Amino acid sequence: MLFNSLQFALFLPVVFCIYWLLRRSLRWQNLFVLAASYLFYGWWDWRFLLLIAFTSGCSYLSGLLMTSADRRRNRAVMWANIVINLLVLGVFKYYDFFVQSFADLFFGGHADGLLLHVLLPVGISFYTFQALSYSIDVYRGTVTPTRDAVAFFAYVSFFPQLVAGPIERASSLLPQFMQSRRFDYSLAVDGLRQMLWGFFKKLLVADGCAVYVDRVFADPTLYSGGTLAVAAVLFSFQIYADFSGYSDIAIGCAKLFGIRLRRNFNVPYFSRDIAEFWRRWHISLTTWFRDYVYIPLGGSRVSKAKVVRNTFIIFLLSGFWHGANWTFLAWGFFHALLFMPLILMGRNRRYRDIVAEGRLLPNLREAGQMLLTFVLATIGWIVFRSPSLPFAFEYFKGLFRPGAVMQPLGSDFAFIIPALLIMLVVEWLNRDQEHEFCRQPHGRLLRWGAYLLLIFIILSFMQTSEMPFIYFQF
Amino acid sequence: MKRFARNIILFLLLTLLFTVVLTGLLGGTGWLRNVSYKLDVGDNLYTKAKEAKTVQGVDVLFFGSSHAYRTFDPRIFAEKGVTMFNLGSSNQTPMQSEVLLRTLAPKVNPRLVVIEVHPDIIGHDGIEAALFQVCNVSPSWPMVWMVCRTRNWRVMMTALYAIPHNMWSAEFKNHKDKQEGYRAGFLEHEMGYYSPQPHDPAAIRPLPQQLKALRRCTEWLQARGIPYILLEVPDTKVLLDSYYNIDDFQSLMYDYGKFYFKPLSTLDDSLHFYNEDHLNQQGVELYDDYICDSLIVPILNDL
Structure with a gap:
């Protein structure tokens, strides 16, 4: 369902009214948000719902499994969740690209029997990253794992931001689903x-x-x-x-x-300058890469060579996140190049x-x-x-x-x-x-x-x- | 919450009022992109719709797109003793035929209605023809429903301007748009010849809303006991051969009533067409003569 469609013009007021009629019961309200979000998403293709439910389920379970104090086990659970989610993302978004690129390089482009040609689910990169951030934050201890499955699934699938962000963090959005909401005029x-x-x-x-x-x-x-x-x-x-x-x-x-x-x-x-541009453009994705990739790699508190490496990594990843095409990688590379003079001169925070x-x-x-x-x-x-x-x-x-x-x-x-x-x-x-x-x-x-x-x-x-x-x- | 609901309702009412008033004031200036009010479009639709109110008791009333109003020439029909009126208009889809049928057919009171169906037109969304119609035909409830069914904002906003304007303005009432070559809805095209071009294979994709509209048309005619047929007019062979599912289309049309496709073997792509899907006057004369003798006159005699 598109925001700029007649269906959404009817959907929103109906959902708004029922949502506030259910304000006395947080659980029912969350359940309704979840149902409305799945209806919103399933409008494109009901099969997409299986995928988002799977992604949400994996991250929810990973949170539950990380409740012990065993750090090594938690780490394994977190990585398992990351791998599973990235695998799903990889199959739907990147598999054909890699196979085709490999075939172009070594087999003259003949890869017909190996390509999947699967339909790319709308917004898959957005909700996968949102689900991943929960798992990582639980591991880091910045978010308490939730047992409330309805609230968690509603957090991953909340319809206004489901298909194109902002990519929310569990630390800010999940607590909002855990406490009763009052209508604020x-x-x-x-x-x-x-x-x-x-x-x-x-x-x-x-x-x-x-x-x-x-x-x-x-x-x-x-x-x-x-x-x-x-x-x-x-x-x-x-x-x-x-x-x-x-x-x-x-x-x-x-x-x-x-x-x-x-x-x-x-x-x-x-x-x-371009550094300021990146602090103002698609902030939720930029900060996601900063918090979950750039900083764990050492961020800017390492040698200049490593800062350069880290910068290239996050820009290439950011480009690749947009889609399986060399143009997105080139776009990320171009922005990394633009960033370099500012990094090397220490003027990126000017x-x-x-x-x-x-x-x-x-x-x-x-x-x-x-x-x-x-x-x-x-x-x-x-x-x-x-x-x-x-x-x-x-x-x-x-x-x-x-x-x-x-x-x-x-x-x-x-x-x-x-x-x-x-x-x-x-x-x-x-x-x-x-x-x-x-x-x-x-x-x-x-x-x-x-x-x-x-x-x-x-x-x-x-x-x-x-x-x-x-x-x-x- | 009550305050919010009250203000929202008030604001929505104001928005409606503001939009109606400003559209009424500015719609005719041509400044508003989504109000495309133009008389003289749709190839004499204005004149046809106006004339149809004065025509009473013809033998055949035609509906359809340009394939209808470029094909059925009243002079040839008159030679066979058949009176006719042509309500075909540019890109007219069944959604627009329905409006003309409901509002004008009772006045014309025909013995037979012919709905021209074309494989391309049945796949059109009808937006262009809807715009022609809201600008050039007197407002009516079937038109309002047609506007809503298009679900197109430009059609709706143009209708918002055109409907009140056409109800009350002298400009609409006194307009004249007759062209040379116009006769009882038929419009003769300047003589020309077609150079056949190779065509890529194409599929005919009837739109559900057009099929529903066609169904409503046929049900309306049946309910009033008005005899009708569906007729597909000739296209060039290159175009016809390019449709790989023409048989599916034609068998689908049989579901809606008596459907006829009577191609004339003597029609030649280069000699009898001025483009790939319209007969030139030589082609019109040959085809009309043939269709009158082989189809229309026998049906009229049986009524």
């Missing part, structure tokens, strides 16, 4: 506001850019360098608006149920504040830094968006092809540009807030007027075909 209203902003980004900005981007990337050889450059820039905005829009809807939706999810994006295109804090506009230096970071990120996105590395090389070559900027058939700048400008201005003004649609006009009349206008703009200009979120494929 301000939280619910803020959630609706955040959802509205997420829908604006998805339906207007991301889907609007997608029409242009998809046409250009379908056959870049047809277009001039200027058109390819515009498509690359629009893809940068598309992927941001699509994914952060999803995160806003997910976080806002969770607030309706009295549950707080972690922030996943923090205006990443207002970053002054910008931990908000750009132009206390000022309306950035100074020239800050504007230049943000532009450069955006351009570098956009170069990376070309590789990310390309179906293969040769395609990406052709795209880069095409950027130098002469000719005017064209508008591919069916796309329309007239709607994309104003939508982009609205997004950038609103997010700039809210860059120091909890989310990008936090700051509101005073007075109900003005506030409601602004919401009504935004809804009308969305309804009048959105793409009318249901376009899935980009990150669902990961």
Whole structure:
């Protein structure tokens, strides 16, 4: 079930009402969340439910088995759970890629009999990582293992963030399922506001850019360098608006149920260098790799050579997490390279504040830094968006092809540009807030007027075909 | 919680009101991407729908897509002593045929209804034709249901503007869009010839919503005792041969009533078509002559 579908528009109010009717019984409420989440997920394909139940079951059992004080046994249980979950992930997501790559290398690409061609379950990387974090945290002693299976299964499958994050930690989400929730008017209203902003980004900005981007990337050889450059820039905005829009809807939706999810994006295109960009982009995944891979490898408290190695490892893993394709690995490698000068000069923690804090506009230096970071990120996105590395090389070559900027058939700048400008201005003004649609006009009349206008703009200009979120494929 | 519920309901009502008012005010300006209100589209649908209200008691009433309004020429039918009116329109799927059937067929009062069914059109979502229809046909309840069934926001928002506008505006009532070559719903195409192109094999994929609409059409006709047939008009041989499941499609159509596919062996892809799926005027003359003699007149004589 997509957030931008009629089914979800009916599903959400029904689930919301029943959920709060069950508020007197925590167990029934959790059971209902679990049932609603499985219905939400099973809408794609009921067979996916077996997989998520298996992943949840393994992690739940691993928690139960780690209750003894025997550290070696706990370690074995944790590793067994990691291996099982990664095996499942590997079979569904990476098996064909490895077999095909191996066959390409040694057998001239003939691997037909060995490929599985299995359907990739939506959001498998997200919930697998969420389930894994529980097991690791229990082993580390930062989370107490739970016996409440319903709460645990609800934690893994909580529908707002099930298919594309934020990747939650057991330490923050699980306790919320263990205690009774009270309806909080301000939280619910803020959630609706955040959802509205997420829908604006998805339906207007991301889907609007997608029409242009998809046409250009379908056959870049047809277009001039200027058109390819515009498509690359629009893809940068598309992927941001699509994914952060999803995160806003997910976080806002969770607030309706009295549950707080972690922030996943923090205006990443207002970053002054690539290190700051990575502190603001897909925060839940970045911190996952930091906490469970980078730090156990020694983090930055080891020799420079090892820091470089660790940095490459997490960026390559992060790239590979997105999918079984060399383009994602190349994208991760590219970002690791961009990171290197900052690491080697010890300047990767330079910008931990908000750009132009206390000022309306950035100074020239800050504007230049943000532009450069955006351009570098956009170069990376070309590789990310390309179906293969040769395609990406052709795209880069095409950027130098002469000719005017064209508008591919069916796309329309007239709607994309104003939508982009609205997004950038609103997010700039809210860059120091909890989310990008936090700051509101005073007075109900003005506030409601602004919401009504935004809804009308969305309804009048959105793409009318249901376009899935980009990150669902990961 | 009560306060939240009260405010949500109030806000939703305001949203509805605000959207209706602003759409009404701005819908005609062309600024709103999702309101595509255009008269003069759908190849004279406006004129056909208006004229149909004044036509009474024809022998045959045709429904269908461009294959219907480009094929059935009233002049040739008149030579055989058959009166007809053509309510075919661009990309008209059974969902739109149903609206025209329910609202206009009782006024036209035909002796026989012919629903043209085409393997491509039955697989269309009907969005484009729905937009033509909400802009060019007088509003009615069947139209409202059709709009809801499309589940397409652009159709809904265009209808939000078009329905009140067409009910009350003089622009709609006094509009004229007749084209040259228009006669009783038929639209003659400029003479042209088709150069046959090789075709990749393709499947016919009827959409469930179109099949349901077709079923509703046939049930409506049966309930009123109006005789009807389903008719597939000729396509070029290259196109027909490219459908690898044409037999499945045709046997499916038999489930909906008396279905006829009567290709004429003398029709030639290059000489009698102006594109891969539309007859040129020479082809129309040959085919209409043949279909009148072999199908329509015998059926009318039996009624």
